[in-house]
Amino acid sequence: MRNPMTKILLGAAVLGLAASLPLSQAQAAFPDRNINIIVPFSPGGGYDAIARATARSMKKFLPKGVNVIVKNVTGAAGRRASVFMYRAKPDGYTIAHFQASGMLGDQMLSETPVGFETSKYTWLARVGADPFGLHVSAKGPYKTIEDLQKAKRITWGVEGIGVGRWLGSFLAAKAFGIDFHVVAGYRGTGESLPALLRGDFDIWAQPIDHPSVTSYLGTDLRPVAQLDRKRAVNAPDVKTSFEMGYDIYFSDLRAFGGPPGIPADIAKTLEDLLLKAMRDKDYVDWKNSSSIQLVEGPASTVSEDLKYYENLFKANLDEMRKAAKAK
Amino acid sequence: MWEPFLQAMGMLSEPMNLLVLAVGAVSGLILGALPGLFLAGLTIGMTFTFGWDAETAMFLMAGMMGAATEGGSVPAILLNIPGEAPNAATCFDGHPMARRGEAGRAVGLAAASSFLGAVVGMCFLMILIPFVKIIVLSFGPPEFFMLVVFGLLTVAYAARGNMLKGLVSAGIGVLLSLIGFSPVHGVLRFNFGSDNYLWDGIPLVPFFIGLFAIAELVNHVLRGETIAEGGERLKVGLFGAFRGFLEVFHHKTTLVRSSAIGIFAGIIPGIGGVLANFLSYSMTVQFSKNPEKFGTGTAEGIIASEASNDAKDGGALLPTIIFGIPGSAGMAVLLGAFILHGLQPGFFFVREHMDIVFVLIFGFVISNFLASLMAAFGADILARVTTLRVGFVVPAAFLLSVGGAYAARENVWDIGIAIAAGILGFAFNRFGFSLVTLVIGFLLGVRAELSFVQSLQISAGSYAIFFTRPVTIVLMLLSILMLCLPWISSRKARASS
Numbered sequence: 117m118r119n120p121m122t123k124i125l126l127g128a129a130v131l132g133l134a135a136s137l138p139l140s141q142a143q144a145a146f147p148d149r150n151i152n153i154i155v156p157f158s159p160g161g162g163y164d165a166i167a168r169a170t171a172r173s174m175k176k177f178l179p180k181g182v183n184v185i186v187k188n189v190t191g192a193a194g195r196r197a198s199v200f201m202y203r204a205k206p207d208g209y210t211i212a213h214f215q216a217s218g219m220l221g222d223q224m225l226s227e228t229p230v231g232f233e234t235s236k237y238t239w240l241a242r243v244g245a246d247p248f249g250l251h252v253s254a255k256g257p258y259k260t261i262e263d264l265q266k267a268k269r270i271t272w273g274v275e276g277i278g279v280g281r282w283l284g285s286f287l288a289a290k291a292f293g294i295d296f297h298v299v300a301g302y303r304g305t306g307e308s309l310p311a312l313l314r315g316d317f318d319i320w321a322q323p324i325d326h327p328s329v330t331s332y333l334g335t336d337l338r339p340v341a342q343l344d345r346k347r348a349v350n351a352p353d354v355k356t357s358f359e360m361g362y363d364i365y366f367s368d369l370r371a372f373g374g375p376p377g378i379p380a381d382i383a384k385t386l387e388d389l390l391l392k393a394m395r396d397k398d399y400v401d402w403k404n405s406s407s408i409q410l411v412e413g414p415a416s417t418v419s420e421d422l423k424y425y426e427n428l429f430k431a432n433l434d435e436m437r438k439a440a441k442a443k
Numbered sequence: 444m445w446e447p448f449l450q451a452m453g454m455l456s457e458p459m460n461l462l463v464l465a466v467g468a469v470s471g472l473i474l475g476a477l478p479g480l481f482l483a484g485l486t487i488g489m490t491f492t493f494g495w496d497a498e499t500a501m502f503l504m505a506g507m508m509g510a511a512t513e514g515g516s517v518p519a520i521l522l523n524i525p526g527e528a529p530n531a532a533t534c535f536d537g538h539p540m541a542r543r544g545e546a547g548r549a550v551g552l553a554a555a556s557s558f559l560g561a562v563v564g565m566c567f568l569m570i571l572i573p574f575v576k577i578i579v580l581s582f583g584p585p586e587f588f589m590l591v592v593f594g595l596l597t598v599a600y601a602a603r604g605n606m607l608k609g610l611v612s613a614g615i616g617v618l619l620s621l622i623g624f625s626p627v628h629g630v631l632r633f634n635f636g637s638d639n640y641l642w643d644g645i646p647l648v649p650f651f652i653g654l655f656a657i658a659e660l661v662n663h664v665l666r667g668e669t670i671a672e673g674g675e676r677l678k679v680g681l682f683g684a685f686r687g688f689l690e691v692f693h694h695k696t697t698l699v700r701s702s703a704i705g706i707f708a709g710i711i712p713g714i715g716g717v718l719a720n721f722l723s724y725s726m727t728v729q730f731s732k733n734p735e736k737f738g739t740g741t742a743e744g745i746i747a748s749e750a751s752n753d754a755k756d757g758g759a760l761l762p763t764i765i766f767g768i769p770g771s772a773g774m775a776v777l778l779g780a781f782i783l784h785g786l787q788p789g790f791f792f793v794r795e796h797m798d799i800v801f802v803l804i805f806g807f808v809i810s811n812f813l814a815s816l817m818a819a820f821g822a823d824i825l826a827r828v829t830t831l832r833v834g835f836v837v838p839a840a841f842l843l844s845v846g847g848a849y850a851a852r853e854n855v856w857d858i859g860i861a862i863a864a865g866i867l868g869f870a871f872n873r874f875g876f877s878l879v880t881l882v883i884g885f886l887l888g889v890r891a892e893l894s895f896v897q898s899l900q901i902s903a904g905s906y907a908i909f910f911t912r913p914v915t916i917v918l919m920l921l922s923i924l925m926l927c928l929p930w931i932s933s934r935k936a937r938a939s940s
Contacts (some may be wrong), residue, residue: 158775159486165782172493188486191852192642193624199639228638251892269903277629299900301626301893306775314580316901330787354635405785440629 156197244410246323451801467506475514478847505806551687564757639658653864662819709758
């Protein structure tokens with residue numbers, strides 16, 4: 117102790133410890149109150165169901181008295197929740213279950229400011245990516261991608277021009293060289309599926325492992341391609357775009373994220389919590405019984421996936437904007 | 444068929460399930476009576492069912508959903524505040540009847556219509572299960588457009604008395620409905636500089652609350668004293684409620700027709716309970732021998748509204764179960780409950796989970812019965828609200844309205860919409876413009892545009908699509924017939940005189 121160097125080092129260590137104490141206490145304290153999960157879509161849908169199942173499993177890993185509350189902030193095709201989250205306090209107590217690829221597309225395609233920047237959110241964990249399938253009616257005239265490529269006029273069913281499924285539909289049409297005309301205005305799977313079956317339009321781009329799609333595969337729906345690198349479990353006989361020689365991957369990227377600027381330690385705690393919840397037995401059992409095939413991943417996978425979509429949208433932006441204006 | 448029926452009966456006889464059903468009915472009745480809160484409550488109810496047996500969970504969901512519209516009719520009658528959007532048309536005759544001092548009779552009428560509408564709806568559900576695929580698949584955008592045209596023609600009848608003002612009101616409704624993002628054109632219209640708030644158009648719940656409730660509250664303040672004219676004339680009480688309950692049986696045709704409209708609206712995705720409610724009301728006006736009495740507190744007006752909004756649940760259950768297509772917001776939450784309990788909607792649902800279908804049917808019918816009974820017995824007490832001085836009722840009702848407008852989406856701007864709609868509604872009442880035609884225009888305008896453009900997108904711009912499909916031709920002929928009916932009947936009358 118007589119060594120002055122030792123004294124300096126010891127003093128520095130004590131000071132360092134003292135300085136880090138409030139931070140350590142803060143780390144230990146998070147979370148000390150309820151966490152809110154914001155869902156941008158209505159109750160009852162897939163996003164809502166997954167958020168609620170995650171919330172239920174998350175509670176198991178939280179201190180006593182801390183709950184996870186799911187709130188639906190709906191409107192403007194998900195934009196309202198995106199803006200709400202962008203402006204929320206970055207304290208880790210408000211997180212959201214986002215459709216991240218759609219948000220990015222919306223942001224990039226819009227020629228006016230949308231009020232958020234997708235890359236700036238604090239991404240916490242990937243819930244899964246639902247790769248799209250291209251579906252036609254089993255009773256319709258088209259049986260293969262080649263049939264569609266040969267046809268002069270092909271109509272695609274979408275929710276709205278320039279939003280939602282329109283992005284994936286446009287990119288798939290371009291990649292496969294299929295004609296692109298739209299019949300728009302179908303609100304979600306509920307209206308789109310019967311519309312395809314009754315022949316309102318020829319083709320529908322929709323995640324292939326969506327529960328409603330799974331029920332109809334092989335009976336009323338005929339998937340002609342999956343926009344993925346590997347085949348989905350529920351459609352082992354359907355060729356992927358890469359197998360056919362078309363270099364396109366497109367999915368609904370579902371991810372948990374928070375407002376920009378959540379401190380790194382809190383973000384890490386949330387990431388661990390979310391991953392534990394999504395690997396919990398109750399969550400996995402529920403996921404299996406619901407036939408939703410999601411593969412969770414850490415925050416870094418969300419950023420990687422978003423980078424892919426950013427490049428994809430950037431490469432096609434002018435054409436997409438032109439197509440959206442051409443109707 | 445009998446095995447799942449008996450299984451469901453067995454489940455119903457379990458005390459726990461009966462208790463859950465009763466709790467669901469009570470909470471559904473209360474939540475339905477509080478504007479804008481039902482959907483949030485139903486979602487919380489769904490969350491509660493985590494870890495429960497699927498059957499018990501379905502008893503809770505059916506209990507809540509079955510009782511909600513009955514609950515929603517009570518504030519519509521007593522205060523002119525529709526608890527649920529599909530109760531809006533109940534205001535037109537329910538509230539005038541209450542103001543006449545017959546609130547008990549109005550609640551009784553609504554209770555019986557709701558219960559019988561639900562029974563008819565559920566009976567049809569069982570009959571229609573084998574045909575639902577054919578019905579849904581034969582109803583595309585061109586058919587929908589013709590249906591909407593048919594609906595818009597009812598405006599001409601609903602506006603009878605002052606046709607010009609009625610048509611102006613409907614036109615304003617159509618214009619208001621065009622606000623927001625147009626999915627078929629990919630543009631945001633009439634957004635007043637806001638990129639997000641008006642994206643989905645004018646929000647329905649605060650708009651209706653303003654139009655019906657706030658406008659009426661201003662009227663009450665100007666009139667003063669009590670909601671019931673004369674205040675002390677509340678002699679109907681429990682007797683009045685049961686009189687109303689039994690009176691429904693004198694209007695069997697209205698009951699059956701309104702239930703049929705409700706079932707049909709429930710089956711076709713996109714029509715919705717609100718539109719069914721108004722279509723049913725205007726069709727009843729049209730077929731009535733005394734159309735001039737509507738809006739003054741007629742029994743048929745209440746039956747038309749309440750039978751249709753409860754019967755629609757039977758219809759809406761069909762696509763929810765068989766296609767996984769929710770026919771209404773409530774059905775979307777039910778679908779969420781299916782997913783939560785590993786029940787896969789689809790054509791196989793009926794084969795694999797027919798017991799659950801019967802659980803839902805029993806749940807809806809019993810919940811409606813319980814809710815109607817509670818409302819009828821409670822009518823005596825509830826009706827006293829109309830004899831309280833306006834100074835007590837108006838502030839409480841205003842808070843309920845503003846709270847309801849906010850609660851539906853937790854958006855403070857929705858309060859502004861409610862107040863603006865309140866001013867509009869007051870002005871309409873004051874200057875003799877029709878709120879019925881305004882609402883019909885508002886509900887149908889954007890649907891007409893959407894299905895018209897969709898039809899042309901399907902046909903690559905050819906108008907022949909409207910003249911080459913059997914259902915559109917039938918609907919077109921019906922529309923023409925409807926236009927000719929007054930002319931035919933006047934010719935007949937002249938001939939007989």
